Amino acid sequence: MNIQFLGAAQTVTGSCYMLEANGTRFAVDCGMHQGNSEIEKRNADTEIYRPGDIAFFLVTHAHIDHTGLLPRMMREGFKGDIYCTPPTRDLMDIMLQDSAHIQEMEAEWETRKQSRFGKRKPVEPLYTMADAQSAVRRLRPVEYNAPFEPAPGIRVTYKDAGHILGSAFLEIEVTENGTPTRLVFSGDLGRPNQLIVNDPDHPARPDYLFMESTYGDRDHKDSENSRAELAEAIAYSHSHGEKVIIPAFAVERTQQVLYTLHMLWQDGKLPADMPVYIDSPLAIRATEIFRKHPRFYDDDLKAAYARGEDPLSLPNLRYTLSSQESQALNGMKGSAVIISASGMCNAGRIKHHLRHNLWRQGAAIVFVGYQGVGTPGRKIVDGAQTIRLFNEDVAVNAKVFTIGGFSAHAGQSHLLDWVGAFQHKDMEVFLVHGEEKAQTTLSEKLHERYGLTVHVPTYMEEVTLKPGRTMLTAPDESRAHPRVDWEFLLGDTEAKVAMLRQRLAGVEKRPWVEQVDIRDRVADLNREILSLLSQV
Structure with missing residues (x-):
């Protein structure tokens, strides 16, 4: 059985875990990437998902960082079912269409902006309202604690994660060559005594646990x-x-x-x-x-x-x-x-x-x-x-x-207590949906307290699951984390400043009104650079 981490790997957005087992390719969640420009570029990089080859999606809850790329999957050829709880179905209906509306409006705005610079090719939205509606039509509601088999040899049970209304963690049992392997995907795990929703359930003892770690380094106030x-x-x-x-x-x-x-x-x-x-x-x-x-x-x-x-x-x-x-x-x-x-x-x-x-x-x-x-x-x-x-x-x-x-997320002590209710010495843990500091701290705590083997996968990393012989395959770093070429970038900036200086003699011969306009634009650039320096 193989798993690739296509999001929420050392980040807290873009949750998506692509599994291949028994000849079936399926995914847990399909969230939108949010953050800096390079991270958000991943939303359009759908080639790595191979949407047309995905049999089905298992959605843990409705938040956009777990569901926001499903309309994109429809746009790129996905034709399977999307499983979720009844409240998640209703919330996804409004949230995906709201997200699609934003995509369309932003594309329209960018098209108008580029048109003012003489560019005539319209900007394509990440997906449209029609794509979102197609995704909603694929939603298949399932109840908590009601096992079902979306494909032969793959048995799934939704359990209450106590995060938001309808949120779930997933128990997945995959039987290959007569041998069952039990996996648990926590989704986003809630904390006890939260308003509105129930406390998180506990899973049966898994072989592998894929657990969120958003607050792995601290607890919340009461x-x-x-x-x-x-x-x-x-x-x-x-x-x-x-x-x-x-x-x-x-x-x-x-x-x-x-x-x-x-x-x-x-x-x-x-x-x-x-x-x-x-x-x-x-x-x-x-x-x-x-x-x-x-x-x-x-x-x-x-x-x-x-x-x-x-x-x-x-x-x-x-x-x-x-x-x-x-x-x-x-x-x-x-x-x-x-x-x-x-x-x-x-x-x-x-x-x-x-x-x-x-x-x-x-x-x-x-x-x-x-x-x-x-x-x-x-x-x-x-x-x-x-x-x-x-x-x-x-x-x-x-x-x-x-x-x-x-916060609707479990804090560090809640995560440790939750794991303590079902951990065993052979269970392996993969920490997802967290930043490096939180994951490092939680990894150390899990090892110290329970003696567990803990992995912290990176974006696009792949893992082959074999009890006692887990194999990690490093991703293509040039694609997962494109290098920032500072020498080229700063050299280009300096070259443009040199060109501006060369042209100043001509600028000084222009009418005074034009000189003031150019001066103001240079002053704007200086303010941008000063603002940037304050953040570096």
């Missing part, structure tokens, strides 16, 4: 502290007449924040004159899907509804569906709570809210989720003095709150 910190942020901005801006993923995180605000309202810690806006059409639709699947709630949420409460609502809750309504929030005076996407601040309406509020003393920016390397959110969390938004540097004067207790 939910009581997180609620108190959110109350502090609200009180701070309310007292200054400014806004609380909360970047939040549309699915699960927005609903968790709503639930917490409901509890603060019950405790008298959400001012009656402070409206709460959900400024994300996707989050609004996702909340309605949450209401559609009450049988997947945890006992606390079920009990709240039984008492006649609606923890996903507030007396002062407002929804902004249109872009005009969203824009109006930035001209609105007074304090408010604005929950908007994207959760890492790298796209969507949240960038506009940051542009209008990040520089305001008295405003609060509240991070309630993981911030990927290279994203604007990560830069703010790491203490950046300015952030580049819409081609201008915006000062970070707002008070920044980072509240880890909202």
Whole structure:
């Protein structure tokens, strides 16, 4: 049996694990790569997936970093089934179409931009709404704890991962030549006592465990502290007449924040004159899907509804569906709570809210989720003095709150305890969906505590699974991690500066108005270089 790591290998996006067993080629997840420009180029590099040869996909949950390339697979020839739980099916319906809309809009914008420079060839989107709808038609819902065989000799069981509504980890038993091999793919594993969803289940003892490691180097604050910190942020901005801006993923995180605000309202810690806006059409639709699947709630949420409460609502809750309504929030005076996407601040309406509020003393920016390397959110969390938004540097004067207790991911101790419930001396572990520091720390902990053999695969690495004889095959480094040719890049920059200097004599003979225009463009370049230097 072979497995290739096509994403979430020493990163936290693009989850995809391609398996070949019993003559069948199939994959666990197919997520979008998010991060720097080189990482995002992987989204178009679908040749390595060979979509037409894939028999089926097993999807752990609806987040775009686990599902966002499925429409691309349809576009490139995939014709099989996509298995997932019922809530995941409904959430993927809206999320994939929302993602496709973004792809189409970005391609249209880039086409217009290039047309202004005389280029006439239209930019193709990564995929279209039609591709997303094709993917949705392939979704096949399966229940928790109900084994099924998508292909001969491959038996799959979905178990509750406790991450978001409908999330699952997968137990896969592959029988080759009469010998069964048991694998577990954790997907994204939730933490105990999380709002809305149940605690994670435990799997049967596997031969191989493929486990996420997002927070492998640290634990989260508890939910009581997180609620108190959110109350502090609200009180701070309310007292200054400014806004609380909360970047939040549309699915699960927005609903968790709503639930917490409901509890603060019950405790008298959400001012009656402070409206709460959900400024994300996707989050609004996702909340309605949450209401559609009450049988997947945890006992606390079920009990709240039984008492006649609606923890996903507030007396002062407002929804902004249109872009005009969203824009109006930035001209609105007074304090408010604005929950908007994207959760890492790298796209969507949240960038506009940051542009209008990040520089305001008295405003609060509240991070309630993981911030990927290279994203604007990560830069703010790491203490950046300015952030580049819409081609201008915006000062970070707002008070920044980072509240880890909202995370839907298991922390280090949760991951170790989860493994401890089923580990055995012959089990091998592959750490995925994490950054290098988190994976190194967790690998050491797993080895120290349980004596386990732990592997940390890289992007495009392949592994042949043979109990006691696992074989790793290194990827083509030139393709997996293209080298940055700094000498060429800086030499090219210096050559262009030399050309500019040579032409200055001619520039000085031009009319004064033209000279000022050229001077301003050079000044813009200098500001760009200065901004770059501040980050190096």
